[in-house]
Amino acid sequence: MFQQFLKTSRARVERALDIWLPATTQDDTQLISAMRYSACGGGKRVRAVLAYASAEAFGFDNEDALDAIAASLECVHAYSLIHDDLPSMDDDDLRRGKPSCHIAFGEAIAILAGDALQTRAFEILTSPELDIAPELKVRLVQELANASGASGMVIGQAIDLTATNRTLTQPQLERMHLCKTGALISAAVRMGAIVAGANDEQLANLSRYAQTVGLAFQVQDDVLDVTTETSVLGKPKGADAALNKPTFVSLLGLEAAQSFAKELHNQALNSLSSFDYRADHLRNLSGYIVNRSN
Amino acid sequence: MFQQFLKTSRARVERALDIWLPATTQDDTQLISAMRYSACGGGKRVRAVLAYASAEAFGFDNEDALDAIAASLECVHAYSLIHDDLPSMDDDDLRRGKPSCHIAFGEAIAILAGDALQTRAFEILTSPELDIAPELKVRLVQELANASGASGMVIGQAIDLTATNRTLTQPQLERMHLCKTGALISAAVRMGAIVAGANDEQLANLSRYAQTVGLAFQVQDDVLDVTTETSVLGKPKGADAALNKPTFVSLLGLEAAQSFAKELHNQALNSLSSFDYRADHLRNLSGYIVNRSN
Numbered sequence: 001m002f003q004q005f006l007k008t009s010r011a012r013v014e015r016a017l018d019i020w021l022p023a024t025t026q027d028d029t030q031l032i033s034a035m036r037y038s039a040c041g042g043g044k045r046v047r048a049v050l051a052y053a054s055a056e057a058f059g060f061d062n063e064d065a066l067d068a069i070a071a072s073l074e075c076v077h078a079y080s081l082i083h084d085d086l087p088s089m090d091d092d093d094l095r096r097g098k099p100s101c102h103i104a105f106g107e108a109i110a111i112l113a114g115d116a117l118q119t120r121a122f123e124i125l126t127s128p129e130l131d132i133a134p135e136l137k138v139r140l141v142q143e144l145a146n147a148s149g150a151s152g153m154v155i156g157q158a159i160d161l162t163a164t165n166r167t168l169t170q171p172q173l174e175r176m177h178l179c180k181t182g183a184l185i186s187a188a189v190r191m192g193a194i195v196a197g198a199n200d201e202q203l204a205n206l207s208r209y210a211q212t213v214g215l216a217f218q219v220q221d222d223v224l225d226v227t228t229e230t231s232v233l234g235k236p237k238g239a240d241a242a243l244n245k246p247t248f249v250s251l252l253g254l255e256a257a258q259s260f261a262k263e264l265h266n267q268a269l270n271s272l273s274s275f276d277y278r279a280d281h282l283r284n285l286s287g288y289i290v291n292r293s294n
Numbered sequence: 295m296f297q298q299f300l301k302t303s304r305a306r307v308e309r310a311l312d313i314w315l316p317a318t319t320q321d322d323t324q325l326i327s328a329m330r331y332s333a334c335g336g337g338k339r340v341r342a343v344l345a346y347a348s349a350e351a352f353g354f355d356n357e358d359a360l361d362a363i364a365a366s367l368e369c370v371h372a373y374s375l376i377h378d379d380l381p382s383m384d385d386d387d388l389r390r391g392k393p394s395c396h397i398a399f400g401e402a403i404a405i406l407a408g409d410a411l412q413t414r415a416f417e418i419l420t421s422p423e424l425d426i427a428p429e430l431k432v433r434l435v436q437e438l439a440n441a442s443g444a445s446g447m448v449i450g451q452a453i454d455l456t457a458t459n460r461t462l463t464q465p466q467l468e469r470m471h472l473c474k475t476g477a478l479i480s481a482a483v484r485m486g487a488i489v490a491g492a493n494d495e496q497l498a499n500l501s502r503y504a505q506t507v508g509l510a511f512q513v514q515d516d517v518l519d520v521t522t523e524t525s526v527l528g529k530p531k532g533a534d535a536a537l538n539k540p541t542f543v544s545l546l547g548l549e550a551a552q553s554f555a556k557e558l559h560n561q562a563l564n565s566l567s568s569f570d571y572r573a574d575h576l577r578n579l580s581g582y583i584v585n586r587s588n
Contacts, residue, residue, distance in 0.1 A: 022444050029452035031444060083409060088401035107382035108455050111405065112448050115377060115412065119443030122416050126436040134428035141435055142420040149413030150316050150325060154406050158323035161402050 002284040006049060013048035013074055014040065016067035020075075020124050034105040034113035035120070039078040042096040046217065046289070047073040047188040053281035054192030054206060057272075062195070065132050069140065069191050072121040076148050077184060079117035082110050084157060092239060118148070132195060140191050147187035156180025160245070168246040174215060182214030189213075189282075202274075209271035209282065216264035217289045222247035223257055228293060261290040296578040300343060307342035307368055308334065310361035314369075314418050328399040328407035329414070333372040336390040340511065340583070341367040341482040347575035348486030348500060351566075356489070359426050363434065363485050366415040370442050371478060373411035376404050378451060386533060412442070426489060433488050441481035450474025454539070462540040468509060476508030483507075483576075496568075503565035503576065510558035511583045516541035517551055522587060555584040 017040050024032045048070035055066050085092040085100040086107065093103050102110035124130075125140050132140070146152060156179030163176060189210035193203055225240050226249055240247050248257040268286040272279050311334050318326045342364035349360050379386040379394040380401065387397050396404035418424075419434050426434070440446060450473030457470060483504035487497055519534050520543055534541050542551040562580040566573050 029449065029456050031449055031452040035444060079409075083405055086402075086405065088405065108380075109452065111377055111380065111382065112452050112455075115373075115409075116444040116448040118409065118412055119439050119448065122435055123439040123443060126432045126439065128436070134432045138420045138428045138431045138435075141416055141432075142422070145413050145417040145420065149417060150329060150410040154410040154413065155323065155325055158325040158403065158406050161406075162323050 002281065002288070005053070005281050005284075006288070009049045009052045009070075010045045012052070012063075012067055013045050013070040016071040017074060020068065020071045021120065030105055030109050031112055031116065034101055034109050035078075035117050037104060038082050038095075038101045038113060039075055039117055042098075043074070043077075044292070044294075045070075045074060046285075047077055047184060050185060050188040050210070050213075050282075050285060051192035053279075053285055054189045055196045056192075056281055057206075057275050057279040058193065058196035058198060058202075059278055060192075060196030062131070065130065065195050066192065068124050068127070068130050068132075069195060072124045072140075072144060073184065073188050073191070075117045075121040075124070076144060076153075079114040079121075080148075080153055080157070080184075082114035082117070086110065089157070089161065090239075090243070136195055139194050143187045143191050143194065147183040152179055152183030152187075153181075156183065163246055165244050166246065168251070170251060173246055173248065173251060177215060177218040178211060181218055182211050185214035185217065186210040205271050205274060209268050209286075212264045212268040212271065213286050213289055216261050216268065216286065219248045219257055219261040219264065220290050220292065222249045223254065223261065224292075224294065225249070226254065265290045296575060296582070299347070299575050299578075300582070303343045303346045303364075304339045306346070306357075306361055307339050307364040310365040311368060314362065314365045315414065324399055324403050325406055325410065328395055328403050329372075329411050331398060332376050332389075332395045332407060333369055333411055336392075337368070337371075338586070338588075339364075339368060340579075341371055341478060344479060344482040344504070344507075344576075344579060345486035347573075347579055348483045349490045350486075350575055351500075351569050351573040352487065352490035352492060352496075353572055354486075354490030356425070359424065359489050360486065362418050362421070362424050362426075363489060366418045366434075366438060367478065367482050367485070369411045369415040369418070370438060370447075373408040373415075374442075374447055374451070374478075376408035376411070380404065383451070383455065384533075384537070430489055434485055437481045437485050437488065441477040446473055446477030446481075447475075450477065457540055459538050460540065462545070464545060467540055467542065467545060471509060471512040472505060475512055476505055479508035479511065480504040499565050499568060503562050503580075506558050506562040506565065507580050507583055510555050510562065510580065513542045513551055513555040513558065514584050514586065516543045517548065517555065518586075518588065519543070520548065559584045 021036055021039060022032050051070050051073060052066055081095060082101040084090050085095055086102055093100055101113060121144060122141055126137055156176055159176045160180055186207055189206050190203060193206050229237055265286050269283055272282060315330055315333060316326050345364050345367060346360055375389060376395040378384050379389055380396055387394055395407060415438060416435055420431055450470055453470045454474055480501055483500050484497060487500050559580050563577055566576060
């Protein structure tokens with residue numbers, strides 16, 4: 001049943017991205033093609049799935065609203081991957097098992113495609129076609145923007161850049177990841193809950209869940225970076241180690257990193273103790289994140 | 295009086311940017327410094343000034359709301375300049391009379407600073423501190439996002455990139471600029487009017503004004519590129535010609551380009567015929583744009 005939920009959620013966000021992204025007709029600049037190349041047809045869709053699961057914890061089922069939220073999250077995530085892969089950043093040639101956007105379309109169009117995907121996320125959330133109350137649209141934009149910008153994802157990436165070749169303490173490493181991936185993962189969980197009418201206490205619990213899961217996601221990423229082959233990973237094995245980036249594995253060792261991921265999973269479950277069976281997909285997602293193989 | 299209005303408007307948006315951008319304390323990544331370096335303390339602030347002038351045409355004077363709108367527009371403009379100046383794009387080393395962001399902070403931080411400035415614009419417009427009705431906040435985000443993204447500014451920049459070394463017809467050149475600079479200039483005028491409660495007919499007239507003024511701005515930019523020295527321009531003289539980019543001067547010749555700018559100014563004035571004296575700053579702005587020397 002959880003596997004079915006994952007499959008359905010991924011299919012839904014694929015369809016939503018196809019609908020919400022501009023059509024490629026008459027685009028001789030390849031901008032739209034590059035946006036679609038990076039946003040559509042791939043990825044684990046963790047952020048989209050978290051938003052769906054979070055709304056489900058409240059029994060909320062306005063499909064169009066959730067699909068739009070899921071698409072906006074995946075637009076921001078895709079934009080961040082395009083920019084992170086650029087030669088002046090992490091310089092990664094492979095992403096989701098295919099050439100990175102700048103390899104396929106050139107650096108200039110890749111930068112612009114990232115820029116336009118970010119913008120698109122905010123266009124989606126404020127679209128007049130979307131049947132969400134204006135107060136909620138404003139909160140959704142606010143959540144997504146706060147999580148993506150200079151106090152969230154982007155500062156996390158900036159810290160990551162300056163961390164190469166440095167030794168970080170565990171609290172420093174955790175802070176970097178709380179910004180770099182945790183903020184958007186939190187936004188995914190919170191946006192699904194906000195549109196479903198969650199109150200402040202419920203949002204606080206879900207934020208604790210999301211931060212723990214976000215960190216677990218990163219710890220597992222670091223584990224997979226050293227234990228899994230490129231063909232399974234969809235990106236080069238050992239890329240972080242090659243760049244001499246601090247990781248939970250380099251800091252704690254492989255076994256302790258694996259234990260830490262399990263511990264975070266338990267903490268995530270505890271944060272959901274006041275939720276009923278409808279939060280089971282959120283519970284299963286936490287397990288999926290620490291047990292995944294790519 | 296118009297000079298005083300220009301001066302006051304610029305001072306207001308400077309102060310607003312200083313308030314709305316994150317403080318540089320404890321930022322050892324230079325991300326925030328780079329954002330402030332590019333967004334604060336310079337530029338003609340045409341977009342901010344247009345938003346103020348447009349609101350004034352309706353006698354609207356909620357200063358905080360207008361300052362936030364002005365700051366959001368200048369954040370998007372500053373982000374676009376940072377990314378346009380990158381080596382893989384226009385490769386410009388000089389901007390507003392000082393080294394471009396990537397020269398001062400490196401390419402990676404420059405890309406991220408641009409990204410975060412874009413995000414900040416949407417954070418500003420949806421801030422809970424801002425006393426604007428939620429319906430209007432949603433419309434403001436929508437205007438800004440539509441103007442900035444894949445159907446506005448970014449597609450314009452993509453067309454511009456592919457236009458290098460090509461001959462464009464006048465309609466093609468106009469379309470490129472309507473997207474690249476016209477869309478955000480239109481958004482500036484429209485956002486000032488929307489928050490002031492403009493109706494659809496008024497918005498339509500202001501859109502015609504803005505599109506004409508936006509085109510005039512670009513024609514004059516092309517004229518200045520060949521007639522004005524680097525020290526006055528704040529960016530390298532002849533940069534477009536050196537890149538073999540199509541311009542109104544290369545297409546029409548210098549004299550005809552100058553006449554075209556004057557003709558557009560007259561069209562802009564005609565679009566404002568149904569507005570009273572309170573639109574005089576908009577009228578003067580059109581004249582300022584075609585007569586400016588940098």
